[in-house]
Amino acid sequence: MLIKTVLNRLEHFKSFVFGAVTFQTVNGSEALIIEIKARANSKPECPECGKRCKKRDTLPTRLFEYVPFWAFKVFFQYSPRRAACPVHGIKVEYMPWAYGKERMTTSYKVYLARWARRLSWKETADIFQTSWESVYRAVQHVVEYGLANRNLDSITEIGVDEIKVFIGHKYLTMVYQLNAGSRRLLWCGMERKTKTLLRFFHEFGKERCQNLKYVCSDMWVPYLKVIRKKAPNALNILDRFHIMKKFNEAIDQIRRGEVKLFKAESQENVLLNGRWLLLKRPENLNEKQTTRLGELLKLNISSIKGYLLREDFQRFWEYKYPAAAEKFLDNWITRTLQTNLEPMKKVATMLRSHKPLIMNWFKAKGLLSSGAVEGLNLKAKLTMRKAYGFKSPECLKMALYHTLGKLPEPLCLHIFS
Numbered sequence: 001m002l003i004k005t006v007l008n009r010l011e012h013f014k015s016f017v018f019g020a021v022t023f024q025t026v027n028g029s030e031a032l033i034i035e036i037k038a039r040a041n042s043k044p045e046c047p048e049c050g051k052r053c054k055k056r057d058t059l060p061t062r063l064f065e066y067v068p069f070w071a072f073k074v075f076f077q078y079s080p081r082r083a084a085c086p087v088h089g090i091k092v093e094y095m096p097w098a099y100g101k102e103r104m105t106t107s108y109k110v111y112l113a114r115w116a117r118r119l120s121w122k123e124t125a126d127i128f129q130t131s132w133e134s135v136y137r138a139v140q141h142v143v144e145y146g147l148a149n150r151n152l153d154s155i156t157e158i159g160v161d162e163i164k165v166f167i168g169h170k171y172l173t174m175v176y177q178l179n180a181g182s183r184r185l186l187w188c189g190m191e192r193k194t195k196t197l198l199r200f201f202h203e204f205g206k207e208r209c210q211n212l213k214y215v216c217s218d219m220w221v222p223y224l225k226v227i228r229k230k231a232p233n234a235l236n237i238l239d240r241f242h243i244m245k246k247f248n249e250a251i252d253q254i255r256r257g258e259v260k261l262f263k264a265e266s267q268e269n270v271l272l273n274g275r276w277l278l279l280k281r282p283e284n285l286n287e288k289q290t291t292r293l294g295e296l297l298k299l300n301i302s303s304i305k306g307y308l309l310r311e312d313f314q315r316f317w318e319y320k321y322p323a324a325a326e327k328f329l330d331n332w333i334t335r336t337l338q339t340n341l342e343p344m345k346k347v348a349t350m351l352r353s354h355k356p357l358i359m360n361w362f363k364a365k366g367l368l369s370s371g372a373v374e375g376l377n378l379k380a381k382l383t384m385r386k387a388y389g390f391k392s393p394e395c396l397k398m399a400l401y402h403t404l405g406k407l408p409e410p411l412c413l414h415i416f417s
């Protein structure tokens with residue numbers, strides 16, 4: 001079978017045909033060169049208006065990198081013509097396989113970008129014997145196309161969250177769509193300030209904001225303010241995942257304080273390596289850990305008291321009737337405020353001041369999955385971990401849109417996957 005036959009199945013470029021296929025040395029290695037020719041009598045197309053214009057002249061031959069074939073690099077070879085457009089002047093003609101001055105074909109970019117979603121960008125570059133920058137440009141192209149062409153209609157549920165990025169106290173604000181079946185990253189921006197989230201709502205548009213029914217968020221006050229103002233028809237829900245995260249932070253703070261205290265008093269450190277025992281739910285522990293937890297629970301120390309308060313609070317989510325849940329919540333807050341566990345008391349105060357938003361969780365119960373934001377966050381963190389090459393926030397954002405945005409791809413290469 002001829003290579004041309006294979007190519008014709010993959011790519012159809014109106015007004016162009018494939019010519020000779022030869023081996024040539026490119027950058028020191030043997031590559032497959034596929035000649036492209038304009039159809040006889042065809043006129044070059046203006047890249048601005050798409051009009052077929054008179055040919056002005058022909059430029060020197062250029063190579064456009066295509067998807068590698070077996071172990072060979074593949075290039076299209078073409079001598080672009082210049083079109084004399086009556087409106088736009090002299091322009092290098094539109095070539096359907098590549099954009100502007102790009103040296104990579106769109107098909108190859110989409111191909112690289114698909115791999116870059118599964119592997120790190122560096123691994124992708126290594127496998128395809130290309131540079132990190134080429135992978136970067138491929139992803140950039142695909143993401144820009146995807147963002148410009150995605151559909152933002154019928155979004156009714158969103159989740160807002162922040163994740164720590166880079167070193168120091170840098171945050172990235174993440175906005176997810178949470179509608180079942182189309183959970184994805186809608187927007188991300190550096191910082192977690194009022195104006196950060198305002199930027200999202202501004203870009204999202206007034207009309208779409210009016211359609212929002214549920215907004216899931218944590219207790220971060222700047223977010224709460226913006227949500228109230230910009231999504232007036234939505235029920236703002238403080239969800240289970242975010243609230244339990246506060247509990248874990250409090251327990252961890254108590255535990256760290258106690259470990260320090262044991263050290264200072266040269267006591268036996270009973271909490272040594274106890275971090276995960278206290279942070280995990282008991283049902284997620286293995287047999288050995290469960291035994292160890294059992295021993296810890298017999299001790300009269302603050303970390304354990306904090307742990308027991310959290311486990312007790314889990315019952316809150318099981319209530320069927322909001323009124324009963326609210327009674328339990330009030331009771332739990334009162335009990336906790338009577339202890340001497342400062343970090344836990346802070347949680348209690350926070351719960352009390354955000355009670356209406358927490359109770360909203362019951363109004364939306366069953367409609368919103370509490371694990372959705374958590375799951376998307378985990379994926380985002382995984383993307384960042386693979387991201388040792390992401391030096392700038394822009395780059396990190398691009399990688400996040402690429403892996404979590406469910407973006408539409410430029411139309412080509414239906415067959416590769």
Ligand SMILES: [Zn+2]
Nearest residue numbers: 046049085088
């Ligand atoms: Zn034109």
